[in-house]
Amino acid sequence: MPTFKLDDQVIDYQPGDTIIQAAHRAGVDIPHYCWHPGLSVAANCRMCLVEIAPPPGRPAMLLDVLRYDEKKGDYVKARKPKLQPACQQPVAEGMDVKSQTSEHVKEARAAVQEFLLLNHPVDCPICDQSGECRLQDYWLEHSGKKKRMHDEIVHKPKTVDFGPTIVYDAERCIVCTRCVRFCEEVVKDPVLDKRERGNLGEIVLAPGRLLDHDYTLMTEYVCPVGALTAKDFRFKARVWFLRSVRSVCQGCATGCNSFTDYDPRNQTAYRHRPRENMQVNKYWMCDSGMLDYRRIHEDRVLAARIGGSTTTTEAALVAAAKALSSAESGKTALLLSALHSNEDNYALLELGRQLGIESVFLAGKPAGKGDDILRSTDKNPNRAGVLLLLGDKAPGNIAALAAAIDGGKVTTVLGVGSDIEDPAFASSLAKAKLIALVTHEGPVSQAAHVVLPASSWAEAEGTFVNDKGMSQVSEKAITPQGGSEPAWRWAISLAERLGKALPFKKAKEVKAASLVQGASSGAQA
Amino acid sequence: MEPLDVELDETEVELPTEPMLVNVGPSHPAMHGTVRCVMELSGETIHRVDVQVGYLHRGFEKMCERGTWSQVFPYVDRCNYVSPMLNNVGFSLACEKMLGIEVPERCQWYRMALGELARISDHLTCDGAMAMELGAFTPFLWMVKARDMIWDVMEEETGARLTHSFGRVGGMAMPPTDQFKEHTLAVVEQVLKIVDESEKLVLTNRIFLDRLEGVGKISAADAISLGWTGPCLRAAGVPYDVRRAHPYLKYSEVEFDVPVGTSSDCLDRFLIRFAEIKQSAHIVRQCIARLPDSGPVDVDDPRVVMPPKSEVYTTIEATIQHFKLVMEGLKIPAGEVYSYTEGGNGELGFYLVSDGSGTPFRVRIRPPCFLITGGLEKVVTGQMVADVVPCFGSLNMIGGECDR
Numbered sequence: 001m002p003t004f005k006l007d008d009q010v011i012d013y014q015p016g017d018t019i020i021q022a023a024h025r026a027g028v029d030i031p032h033y034c035w036h037p038g039l040s041v042a043a044n045c046r047m048c049l050v051e052i053a054p055p056p057g058r059p060a061m062l063l064d065v066l067r068y069d070e071k072k073g074d075y076v077k078a079r080k081p082k083l084q085p086a087c088q089q090p091v092a093e094g095m096d097v098k099s100q101t102s103e104h105v106k107e108a109r110a111a112v113q114e115f116l117l118l119n120h121p122v123d124c125p126i127c128d129q130s131g132e133c134r135l136q137d138y139w140l141e142h143s144g145k146k147k148r149m150h151d152e153i154v155h156k157p158k159t160v161d162f163g164p165t166i167v168y169d170a171e172r173c174i175v176c177t178r179c180v181r182f183c184e185e186v187v188k189d190p191v192l193d194k195r196e197r198g199n200l201g202e203i204v205l206a207p208g209r210l211l212d213h214d215y216t217l218m219t220e221y222v223c224p225v226g227a228l229t230a231k232d233f234r235f236k237a238r239v240w241f242l243r244s245v246r247s248v249c250q251g252c253a254t255g256c257n258s259f260t261d262y263d264p265r266n267q268t269a270y271r272h273r274p275r276e277n278m279q280v281n282k283y284w285m286c287d288s289g290m291l292d293y294r295r296i297h298e299d300r301v302l303a304a305r306i307g308g309s310t311t312t313t314e315a316a317l318v319a320a321a322k323a324l325s326s327a328e329s330g331k332t333a334l335l336l337s338a339l340h341s342n343e344d345n346y347a348l349l350e351l352g353r354q355l356g357i358e359s360v361f362l363a364g365k366p367a368g369k370g371d372d373i374l375r376s377t378d379k380n381p382n383r384a385g386v387l388l389l390l391g392d393k394a395p396g397n398i399a400a401l402a403a404a405i406d407g408g409k410v411t412t413v414l415g416v417g418s419d420i421e422d423p424a425f426a427s428s429l430a431k432a433k434l435i436a437l438v439t440h441e442g443p444v445s446q447a448a449h450v451v452l453p454a455s456s457w458a459e460a461e462g463t464f465v466n467d468k469g470m471s472q473v474s475e476k477a478i479t480p481q482g483g484s485e486p487a488w489r490w491a492i493s494l495a496e497r498l499g500k501a502l503p504f505k506k507a508k509e510v511k512a513a514s515l516v517q518g519a520s521s522g523a524q525a
Numbered sequence: 526m527e528p529l530d531v532e533l534d535e536t537e538v539e540l541p542t543e544p545m546l547v548n549v550g551p552s553h554p555a556m557h558g559t560v561r562c563v564m565e566l567s568g569e570t571i572h573r574v575d576v577q578v579g580y581l582h583r584g585f586e587k588m589c590e591r592g593t594w595s596q597v598f599p600y601v602d603r604c605n606y607v608s609p610m611l612n613n614v615g616f617s618l619a620c621e622k623m624l625g626i627e628v629p630e631r632c633q634w635y636r637m638a639l640g641e642l643a644r645i646s647d648h649l650t651c652d653g654a655m656a657m658e659l660g661a662f663t664p665f666l667w668m669v670k671a672r673d674m675i676w677d678v679m680e681e682e683t684g685a686r687l688t689h690s691f692g693r694v695g696g697m698a699m700p701p702t703d704q705f706k707e708h709t710l711a712v713v714e715q716v717l718k719i720v721d722e723s724e725k726l727v728l729t730n731r732i733f734l735d736r737l738e739g740v741g742k743i744s745a746a747d748a749i750s751l752g753w754t755g756p757c758l759r760a761a762g763v764p765y766d767v768r769r770a771h772p773y774l775k776y777s778e779v780e781f782d783v784p785v786g787t788s789s790d791c792l793d794r795f796l797i798r799f800a801e802i803k804q805s806a807h808i809v810r811q812c813i814a815r816l817p818d819s820g821p822v823d824v825d826d827p828r829v830v831m832p833p834k835s836e837v838y839t840t841i842e843a844t845i846q847h848f849k850l851v852m853e854g855l856k857i858p859a860g861e862v863y864s865y866t867e868g869g870n871g872e873l874g875f876y877l878v879s880d881g882s883g884t885p886f887r888v889r890i891r892p893p894c895f896l897i898t899g900g901l902e903k904v905v906t907g908q909m910v911a912d913v914v915p916c917f918g919s920l921n922m923i924g925g926e927c928d929r
Contacts, residue, residue, distance in 0.1 A: 117842060122841050124841070130848065140827065145842065146840070240853075
């Protein structure tokens with residue numbers, strides 16, 4: 001592999017790489033605002049300027065400048081090298097690049113930082129970006145200089161409503177155009193643009209439009225400062241109190257890699273952020289996926305029920321065991337869920353196998369809108385995983401289960417999952433004795449005879465197989481809410497009540513037992 | 526009047542005695558703070574003693590390791606709470622050693638002046654309390670009166686009489702007040718006068734001298750092997766003083782003597798503190814003479830020092846600086862350091878480990894008292910029960926420092 005030198009460190013590069021790309025791949029950070037690995041090069045923030053030594057035997061390209069001499073109290077003539085933006089400059093073999101080691105680069109970066117903060121409002125205390133803001137990080141790292149301009153700053157529009165999800169603050173904006181390029185290049189919907197120049201520059205909507213495509217929250221995510229803020233997250237939490245776990249988005253079968261940010265003090269999830277995985281979602285997530293974290297807390301079933309009224313866990317387990325053991329032989333069915341992890345579905349399958357249940361059905365959310373960027377029409381995160389668990393045995397769908405119940409072939413159903421493709425089948429489900437492990441209120445929880453509260457994906461570690469057949473692990477963020485427990489744990493408790501023993505007791509054991517053959521492992525960023 | 530120590534013929538009534546276990550403390554008037562001594566007595570003679578210091582346990586080292594570096598100051602205040610300024614300065618110096626920065630000259634003289642005032646208050650407390658525990662209440666009130674004068678200066682400078690939390694990494698919380706020099710010089714003069722009077726009060730009292738002289742001896746070799754430092758070690762004749770042996774701040778530029786004892790008994794440990802008060806007063810006067818009236822107190826480094834509040838509210842740069850220092854804490858480069866200064870009772874050492882983040886990875890404090898208290902057993906073994914009081918008093922155990 002060809003190499004070049006960055007701050008005297010030898011770095012590999014691929015032909016065509018820019019300096020910042022090669023450095024990024026090698027894990028060396030060159031400070032930048034406007035450059036994003038997934039977007040085109042704009043080279044407008046000037047933060048990534050580097051000094052490049054002239055080729056051997058050639059003189060350096062020097063610029064004549066005036067430098068203020070404090071002793072003389074006047075400007076004196078001086079020369080300095082012409083610096084290059086690392087995001088735009090392609091690497092050449094043996095190139096000698098100076099970033100942190102060049103005094104000229106340090107000076108330039110401090111000056112850029114001073115310019116960017118020249119008209120910046122004193123907003124950190126009320127800004128949602130505070131704590132993860134590049135302006136804050138880079139000021140301390142590269143500038144550290146006090147304000148020299150004491151005039152009133154240039155005022156620009158604040159809290160501009162960009163659409164249903166995003167609010168824009170032009171005063172905080174450094175006009176890096178990441179959001180503009182994202183809409184244009186990734187979503188192919190050029191709804192944002194830039195107007196004016198210099199300190200009057202700001203981001204504007206296309207006339208007559210709102211920022212209302214399906215990836216609007218990504219504009220907030222790529223914004224390196226607090227100019228774009230998400231309405232969903234505004235003033236909800238301060239990021240330094242949040243902790244993150246590596247999760248997998250539950251919104252559709254794509255299985256985008258995400259971070260679930262939660263506050264450990266009140267055990268509440270506050271947002272989803274994309275996690276880089278070049279094989280799955282690259283750097284992005286869609287709006288519905290970003291907002292999917294809300295289901296962790298919304299419409300949850302948190303207590304056991306019998307016949308619609310809340311009861312104790314013990315009473316519900318006894319009632320469920322009674323219903324299962326008194327069922328007519330051969331008339332019990334399993335209902336698996338394409339929304340639940342391999343662990344949950346496997347535990348239920350294993351319980352069904354020990355009870356001699358033959359017929360297996362699979363349900364999930366109805367199909368929805370898809371696109372060729374990220375979103376799949378299948379809105380279930382683990383359909384592929386359940387099919388792999390079943391192997392050769394194809395499960396029946398919800399319509400088949402409804403028909404079997406109506407036809408008297410099935411009288412008792414042990415099911416996991418809160419959603420079915422069509423709520424109309426709920427009336428059929430209600431005719432059978434349905435023991436349901438549900439996370440959310442819905443047709444299943446309404447139709448069930450016994451409800452056991454299952455915890456959501458954020459409350460237990462789980463494995464999900466996406467539509468490309470990649471097996472990915474979503475980590476546990478918060479502790480199970482209310483009286484909920486992971487569905488696989490309910491399966492163990494039910495088995496105990498029925499005098500059976502499942503061959504696993506701990507999360508690790510059920511994870512190992514439920515490993516499916518045939519799924520490739522999704523790379524974890 | 527007849528002498529008190531008449532030879533009594535005790536041989537006729539020889540009482541058989543068996544070793545008796547006596548618990549003194551952890552809550553007992555003879556114990557400074559919460560410490561427990563299990564004594565094995567034969568009559569009134571101490572055969573063995575087991576000193577147990579674990580009764581005050583706040584886990585302060587662990588507490589230090591959960592906040593930012595600056596948030597450690599209130600904790601070190603509460604190590605030796607009689608001279609918290611010395612702890613503050615010691616911790617500041619340890620952090621600055623890791624950062625590789627040196628505070629401006631004005632700050633160095635200021636730290637020294639405040640530190641020596643704290644040392645005077647520490648020694649006054651020790652000697653006063655020691656006299657009080659032996660029944661001399663007047664000298665205690667006398668010396669505490671002088672201590673209160675010093676604490677008046679401290680209050681004026683820092684806003685707090687006892688736990689100042691006044692040190693900062695890279696400077697001090699505030700520059701010296703306008704009256705600092707005048708006030709301090711006046712107080713030092715008063716304090717020295719009170720010390721002279723106190724000396725006259727106790728050193729002409731025969732009962733007092735009898736209870737100290739020749740009591741609680743320890744050899745220099747034993748003191749060194751126990752890890753003793755400070756006045757207790759110097760009373761044993763070893764002239765080790767960190768200020769002289771490894772000068773920090775501006776101690777190499779000031780004149781002072783290191784007093785040493787000759788007989789290494791309780792009286793020596795009592796007297797050496799009076800002698801050191803006079804030396805400290807001498808140092809304070811030199812510091813005041815050389816403390817510049819203007820100039821920066823804090824280092825000029827935005828990564829370490831807080832911006833002025835007026836700028837925080839009006840400029841984005843200072844807001845950012847304030848935010849980063851408060852929310853993430855100042856970052857100290859990864860590494861470890863052992864930094865030591867002369868505390869009130871000896872070598873106060875800080876062994877710090879940083880992982881490069883804003884939170885200390887490890888804060889290990891070497892408090893002089895912990896090691897000195899460890900020597901109590903050696904000092905009182907073979908003495909009479911009543912001698913525990915002066916021995917213990919002369920070691921000046923500070924409960925907060927013995928927190929393990």
